[in-house]
Amino acid sequence: MDLETLKKTVAEGLEEAGAAQTADAVEAVRITYLGRKGLMPQVMKELKTVAPEEKAEVGRLANTFKKELAELLESRREELSGDGKGAAESATFDYTLPGRGPRRGTRHPISAVIEEAVAIFGRMGFTVAEGPDVETPYHNFEALNTPGYHPSMDRQDTFWLDDGKLLRTQTSPVQIRVMESRTPPVRIVTPGRCYRRDTTDATHSANFHQIEGLYVDSQVSLADLKGTLAYFAHEMMGPDVAVRFRPHFFPFTEPSVECDFSCHVCSGSGCRVCKGSGWIEIAGAGMVDPRVFEKVGYDPETTTGYAFGMGIERIAMIRYGIPDIRLLYENDMRFLRQF
Ligand code: PHE
Numbered sequence: 001m002d003l004e005t006l007k008k009t010v011a012e013g014l015e016e017a018g019a020a021q022t023a024d025a026v027e028a029v030r031i032t033y034l035g036r037k038g039l040m041p042q043v044m045k046e047l048k049t050v051a052p053e054e055k056a057e058v059g060r061l062a063n064t065f066k067k068e069l070a071e072l073l074e075s076r077r078e079e080l081s082g083d084g085k086g087a088a089e090s091a092t093f094d095y096t097l098p099g100r101g102p103r104r105g106t107r108h109p110i111s112a113v114i115e116e117a118v119a120i121f122g123r124m125g126f127t128v129a130e131g132p133d134v135e136t137p138y139h140n141f142e143a144l145n146t147p148g149y150h151p152s153m154d155r156q157d158t159f160w161l162d163d164g165k166l167l168r169t170q171t172s173p174v175q176i177r178v179m180e181s182r183t184p185p186v187r188i189v190t191p192g193r194c195y196r197r198d199t200t201d202a203t204h205s206a207n208f209h210q211i212e213g214l215y216v217d218s219q220v221s222l223a224d225l226k227g228t229l230a231y232f233a234h235e236m237m238g239p240d241v242a243v244r245f246r247p248h249f250f251p252f253t254e255p256s257v258e259c260d261f262s263c264h265v266c267s268g269s270g271c272r273v274c275k276g277s278g279w280i281e282i283a284g285a286g287m288v289d290p291r292v293f294e295k296v297g298y299d300p301e302t303t304t305g306y307a308f309g310m311g312i313e314r315i316a317m318i319r320y321g322i323p324d325i326r327l328l329y330e331n332d333m334r335f336l337r338q339f
Pocket residue numbers: 169170171172212250253283284285286307308309310
């Protein structure tokens with residue numbers, strides 16, 4: 001083979017090796033060029049017939065080509081062997097190893113508390129109702145007997161939108177929407193997002209969740225409310241948790257109370273979670289004010305009902321011992337995977 005032909009053969013060989021797509025094709029290229037009866041052994045054998053001035057060059061080129069092609073074929077073989085890692089590693093891969101399953105997701109503590117609260121109230125006959133996050137001032141304030149001079153209507157406290165609507169500051173407007181569209185008896189809970197212009201710190205967030213309850217019928221009493229919240233407390237926090245009412249004021253309930261649960265961390269003796277008091281404030285509640293019934297077209301003389309609203313984050317923090325509300329919103333996987 002003269003130098004010209006050999007150069008062509010070399011180029012073809014390298015190209016064929018690079019183009020081989022299967023282990024068999026790689027082997028076929030090897031046999032063609034490097035096999036015992038292949039082209040290269042033949043070139044060496046016929047070296048004596050090459051013109052003397054080309055002989056040295058042909059010998060040198062044939063030798064480098066043999067080495068180069070062998071290396072190229074070897075690396076092609078490794079690339080094609082499956083995982084692209086190379087023959088040594090794939091040979092030691094243990095195919096009997098169990099597979100790696102996908103990591104299971106966990107429920108966010110806020111979702112977990114909402115789902116559980118809905119289930120607990122569900123056992124007492126409450127169904128779920130929902131309302132919009134963007135509310136009218138009528139539903140969020142006016143129909144709830146909250147006058148225009150009330151501090152909660154202030155621009156400092158409420159996110160007002162350009163079109164005169166607002167981001168609801170509480171889930172209570174859903175009470176109004178439900179009563180507007182149904183006749184008594186009404187027994188609903190409504191979980192959802194609320195918004196207030198609070199500066200974020202360990203216990204405040206401008207965006208938080210409440211679950212609201214409303215029971216309206218003809219002979220509903222404060223004792224019914226207390227029994228309902230006590231049952232909820234036991235189911236959510238444990239059988240030893242006590243419930244107490246403190247007098248309070250809300251524009252849309254009369255009388256109004258705040259409802260505390262005894263601290264389940266220290267069982268009432270006082271700790272950091274309850275700030276030494278033994279009690280934790282959980283809900284605002286009361287008997288629906290007759291003026292609210294008037295707004296939704298119910299007869300205030302014959303209709304009675306109670307309402308309550310509580311903070312989901314507050315319950316989640318106490319239940320799971322979460323020291324800072326911001327942990328609930330940062331989506332740090334190290335935090336979330338614990339639940
Ligand atoms: N909406 C009140 C709040 O956000 C809580 C509440 C709900 C009070 C229902 C009474 C009745 O503070």
